Structures are given as C-alpha cells and as structure tokens.
Amino acid sequence: MEAFQWQPAPSPAAAAALVNQTTAEAMLTLQDTPSAQQAVLVKAGGVDLLDLMKEGLVNPRRLVDISRLAELQGIAREGDGSLRIGALTTLAQIAAHPGLRQSHAALAQAAAMAASPQIRNRATLGGNLLQRPRCWYLRSAAHHCLRKGGGHCFAFAGDNRYHAVFANHGCAIVHPSTPATALLALQGRVELLHPQGRRRQVPLEDFFVLPEADMHRENILAAGEILTAVRLPPQSPASRSVYFQVAEREAFDWPLAAVAVVLDLDAAGLCRQASIVLGAAAPAPWRARQAEALLTGATVNEETAMAAGEAALAGAAPLAQNAYKLPMLATLLRRAVLAAAAPQPRPQGS
Numbered sequence: 001m002e003a004f005q006w007q008p009a010p011s012p013a014a015a016a017a018l019v020n021q022t023t024a025e026a027m028l029t030l031q032d033t034p035s036a037q038q039a040v041l042v043k044a045g046g047v048d049l050l051d052l053m054k055e056g057l058v059n060p061r062r063l064v065d066i067s068r069l070a071e072l073q074g075i076a077r078e079g080d081g082s083l084r085i086g087a088l089t090t091l092a093q094i095a096a097h098p099g100l101r102q103s104h105a106a107l108a109q110a111a112a113m114a115a116s117p118q119i120r121n122r123a124t125l126g127g128n129l130l131q132r133p134r135c136w137y138l139r140s141a142a143h144h145c146l147r148k149g150g151g152h153c154f155a156f157a158g159d160n161r162y163h164a165v166f167a168n169h170g171c172a173i174v175h176p177s178t179p180a181t182a183l184l185a186l187q188g189r190v191e192l193l194h195p196q197g198r199r200r201q202v203p204l205e206d207f208f209v210l211p212e213a214d215m216h217r218e219n220i221l222a223a224g225e226i227l228t229a230v231r232l233p234p235q236s237p238a239s240r241s242v243y244f245q246v247a248e249r250e251a252f253d254w255p256l257a258a259v260a261v262v263l264d265l266d267a268a269g270l271c272r273q274a275s276i277v278l279g280a281a282a283p284a285p286w287r288a289r290q291a292e293a294l295l296t297g298a299t300v301n302e303e304t305a306m307a308a309g310e311a312a313l314a315g316a317a318p319l320a321q322n323a324y325k326l327p328m329l330a331t332l333l334r335r336a337v338l339a340a341a342a343p344q345p346r347p348q349g350s
Contacts, residue, residue, distance in 0.1 A: 005062040006063055007063070007065065008064075012193050018064045019064055021040065022223050023041060024218070027052070028148060040064060043066070043067070045067065049127075072086045072228055075093070075099070080234060081234030083231065084229050085229060087226075087227050087230070091111040094125060094179070095109075104186055104241060105242065107182040110181060110243040113178060126228075134162075134176045135172075147173065159321065160321050162254075162256065166278070168283070173211075180204065180279070183232070183285075185260035189203050190204060193227075195224050206220070209284065239263065241340065245279065245332070246258075257280050257332055258278065258280050259276065259277070259279065259333045261340045263337070268299070270298070270300075276312065290312065304337075305334045309333040309334040309337075313330055
C-alpha cells in the first residue's frame with residue numbers, strides 16, 4: 001500500500017466536492033499514470049477500499065473520510081410509512097432492527113447473512129452497495145481485464161465457477177452485494193447528493209448497470225456524488241418478504257445463489273403482486289420477471305412455486321463450470337415463495 005493523505009469531511013456536500021473519481025474510475029487507469037496518482041476517493045467503513053489498496057488496484061492520493069457524519073447514519077420511518085436508511089448504517093444495525101425485521105424482513109435477513117459478525121459491525125450499507133465485484137480476475141493486479149480497461153474477460157476461458165449465468169455477455173462478474181438483492185425486490189431507491197447540494201433519488205433498478213450498458217462500472221454513481229441513503233416504500237400489511245441464499249460456508253462467504261421474494265397476498269392466498277430478484281446470478285441483481293408474471297393472479301402452492309422456480313431460469317446462459325447454479329436458484333425460489341406465503345404467527349396476546 002502506498003502513502004496517502006487522510007481528510008475527514010465536515011459534511012456530505014463537502015465530501016462530494018473533494019472527491020474527483022469513483023473507485024471504478026480509479027481502477028481503470030494504470031497505477032503509474034498521473035491520473036491514477038491524483039485520485040481522491042471517499043471512504044466510509046473502508047472494508048472494500050482498503051482491500052483494493054492493499055492489492056495495488058487503486059493508489060489514491062487522498063481519502064476523504066465520511067465515517068463520522070451523523071446525518072448519514074440511522075434508520076428513520078417517514079410520515080407516509082416509508083423508511084430512510086442512512087448510507088453509513090451498518091449491516092449489523094440493519095440485521096438487528098426490530099422494525100425492519102417486521103416490515104422489510106428480506107432486507108434484515110440479507111444483512112444478517114452477509115460476511116462475518118466482525119465485518120457486519122463495520123461495513124456500511126452504502127459501501128456494501130458500491131463495493132467492486134469479487135471476481136478474482138478483476139481483483140488480480142496481474143490480469144488487465146475488460147472491467148479495468150483491458151482487452152478481454154479472462155473468466156470465459158478460465159475459472160468461472162462463481163460467475164454469472166444471466167447477462168454475462170462480454171463480462172461475467174456477479175454483483176457482490178447481498179442486501180442489494182433484497183433492496184431491489186423491495187423497490188428501493190438510492191439518494192444521491194451532488195456537491196452543490198442537489199439531491200436525486202434513483203430506483204435501484206436504474207442505478208445498477210449491466211456490462212452491455214457500461215463495461216467498466218456497476219452503477220451510475222458519478223464522481224462528485226455521494227450515496228447518502230436508501231429509501232424503501234411502505235409495505236402493504238398483506239405483503240411478506242423472504243431472503244434465502246446458499247453459500248459454501250455459512251459465515252464470511254459470498255453466496256453461490258440467492259433469491260429475494262416479496263408477495264402481496266389476499267386472505268385466500270391469491271398473489272396480487274410478486275417481486276422476485278436473483279442474487280449471485282448476474283452482473284446486477286436480476287429481476288425474474290417471468291416468475292413474477294406466473295405468480296401474479298395465481299394461488300400460491302407447491303405447484304405454482306415450483307413453476308415459478310423454473311420460469312426464473314428463462315434466458316440463463318451458464319458457463320462451463322457454473323451450471324450448478326440453475327437448480328440452486330430454482331430450488332431457492334420455490335422455497336422462498338412458499339415461505340413468504342406461509343401463514344404468519346399471530347402476535348402474543350392477540
């Protein structure tokens with residue numbers, strides 16, 4: 001790791017005004033070029049950024065520390081029932097929050113399954129959404145891959161057992177964020193702050209980008225913008241959400257396959273609306289639209305849940321070593337749909 005300057009930011013707007021590159025932009029330039037040596041990057045929990053610096057993949061001149069900004073922390077319920085989760089809220093705080101565990105269970109479950117307890121106590125929601133993919137070719141200084149401005153994706157002819165089975169044309173990374181899968185299913189939006197104080201809200205479905213739209217980055221965050229919060233709409237009392245994943249190890253591991261399901265059910269078990277997102281499956285959290293359409297207007301049972309699992313695989317293009325993900329995703333989706341539709345326990349005293 002090279003020497004760098006450290007600058008605490010007095011406010012989110014001040015941090016945005018100081019930052020001149022995103023991490024993705026800093027990784028595009030070779031480390032001995034002037035532009036790479038002049039990078040000023042934002043640092044929150046620092047879990048991902050410090051890894052990249054230790055590996056020599058980014059070499060910033062200065063880090064702007066936002067980790068102590070109180071206005072970027074905490075979970076607040078708005079007057080309309082929506083939620084605002086500050087970007088510096090840790091995964092541990094999200095996993096333990098009683099309100100989230102009741103109204104947005106899939107998000108709390110996803111946060112609880114991310115990384116290890118030590119990392120969850122440090123990792124922030126904003127940093128988790130913005131982390132770079134965990135592809136070993138992207139994270140190898142010896143491989144100048146497409147995502148770093150190189151000539152080709154090494155995964156297609158190399159070790160691709162953990163790579164994408166959807167939308168993997170050109171670049172086969174999978175999106176690394178566990179909470180992102182649940183947040184997209186819950187119709188989340190990110191709040192972005194410009195240095196002049198202008199704020200914009202972007203649906204997560206529009207925030208994340210596929211390689212066909214931009215080969216070099218995973219989202220539309222611009223240099224000089226700070227991700228300040230994630231906003232979640234109020235959930236219907238009849239809405240239920242579930243997040244399931246499979247990993248090689250239960251602790252400190254990224255999922256091999258994941259699914260988040262949100263169902264709005266009537267009293268007879270008829271699905272009025274379904275939102276289904278697959279994780280560890282594509283370069284961005286992947287909406288299973290055919291599965292959503294199959295469930296909407298149908299009674300949820302073993303047969304329709306199994307059919308939804310099969311429908312979710314439409315368009316899959318597994319690589320040489322990762323076809324095992326397809327039955328995993330189908331089975332996880334079936335189980336998540338049935339879990340979301342299961343009768344909920346009545347509160348004590350009711």
